[in-house]
Every structure is written in C-alpha cells, then in structure tokens.
Amino acid sequence: MIGVLVSGEGSNLQALLDAGLPVSAVASSRARARALERAAGAGVPALAFPLEDFVDRAQRDATMANWLQEHGVRLVVCAGYMHLLTTVFLERFPDRIVNVHPSLLPQFPGARAIDDALAAGVETTGVTVHLVDEGLDTGPVVRQEPVPVEPRETLLERIHAVEHRLLPEVVGELCAR
Ligand code: GRF
Numbered sequence: 001m002i003g004v005l006v007s008g009e010g011s012n013l014q015a016l017l018d019a020g021l022p023v024s025a026v027a028s029s030r031a032r033a034r035a036l037e038r039a040a041g042a043g044v045p046a047l048a049f050p051l052e053d054f055v056d057r058a059q060r061d062a063t064m065a066n067w068l069q070e071h072g073v074r075l076v077v078c079a080g081y082m083h084l085l086t087t088v089f090l091e092r093f094p095d096r097i098v099n100v101h102p103s104l105l106p107q108f109p110g111a112r113a114i115d116d117a118l119a120a121g122v123e124t125t126g127v128t129v130h131l132v133d134e135g136l137d138t139g140p141v142v143r144q145e146p147v148p149v150e151p152r153e154t155l156l157e158r159i160h161a162v163e164h165r166l167l168p169e170v171v172g173e174l175c176a177r
Helices: 011-018 034-041 057-070 113-120 152-175
Strands: 002-006 023-028 046-048 075-078 097-101 124-131 141-148
Touching: 002 011, 002 034, 011 023, 011 034, 011 152, 023 034, 023 057, 034 046, 075 152, 097 152, 113 124, 113 152, 124 152, 141 152
Parallel strands: 002 023, 002 075, 023 046, 075 097
Antiparallel strands: 097 124, 124 141
C-alpha cells in the first residue's frame, strides 16, 4: 500500500492513481491543496497535517506516520511535497520513501529547480526519482531521465510529462518488492 505526501496541485498523485497503483492514503502539508480534492475524487482517504496544528515538526511527522501506517502504508511517495521529513518519520519507513524532483540531481536541488536550470544555461535538465533522507533532495538516485531545455517555452510541460510516466513506473517496481 502506498501513501502519497503532497502540498499542492497533485498532478503526480493523479498519475499514480491513473496508473492503478494501490494508493491507500494521501497526506498534505497544506489544508487547501488541489491534491486533496484529487484524492477525494478517487475515494482515497486524505488528510492535511499543517505545521501550525502541531508543537513542532517532529510531532507533526510522528502523527502523520501513525496515520499512514493505520492505512496500511508501506511505501511513501513524496509528490510535490514541499517540506523536509524529520528523522522520526524517516525511521518509520526505512528505505521506503521516494521523491520526484524536476532536475538531474545532484544538479539544482530545492524548490526552484526548473528556473535554476534555465538561469544556469544548461542544455539538458531532467527528472530524478530518489530515496529520501534528511537532506534537501540528497538521497540516493533510483532513476533519472534527461530532458532537453530547448524549446524552453515547453520545458515545464515536458518535464511534467516525464515525471508522470517515470514516477508510476518506479513506484510500481518498488511495490513489487
Ligand atoms: C513536481 O514538478 C515535482 O517534481 C516537484 O513539485 C512538482 C509537484 O507537482 N517536487 P504536482 O503537485 O505533482 O502537480
């Protein structure tokens, strides 16, 4: 069973749902996120865990981990989840948390990866699926696919198209393990 962490639009969550993967719970860092509507639309239990409802990040992460485990989650997918995960969460799902990131890591970590690639003037950027650790987009790479920067007008949509294919593919393989 898969738990998906989200913060916003949820197009990668949608790709996982459309691929028929066994998503059993969706947790959001924000109460108002299109991703929560997508989960509800698919009949998947979804809940927001906004930081301001908790004493600190560790308490939020412990509560979120409990909720996911109550829903049978054994693999966690960060799909546009905009917070770092604390040790308390990572220890609950050892080597079973992946993230999708819109660059060829270790190039361009962080929330502005596509803009950073454009600003750096590289010819090729891409998509990475990697295991999550305490760092900002630093865990071991599971799969990468390059995407040419030009034509830059369509870069965003081409990156998203690769994400929406690559993420369900990798997650499907991890589920089978
Ligand atoms: C994706 O580009 C993902 O790589 C990045 O944030 C974006 C989330 O998009 N981490 P969505 O919420 O899945 O539509």
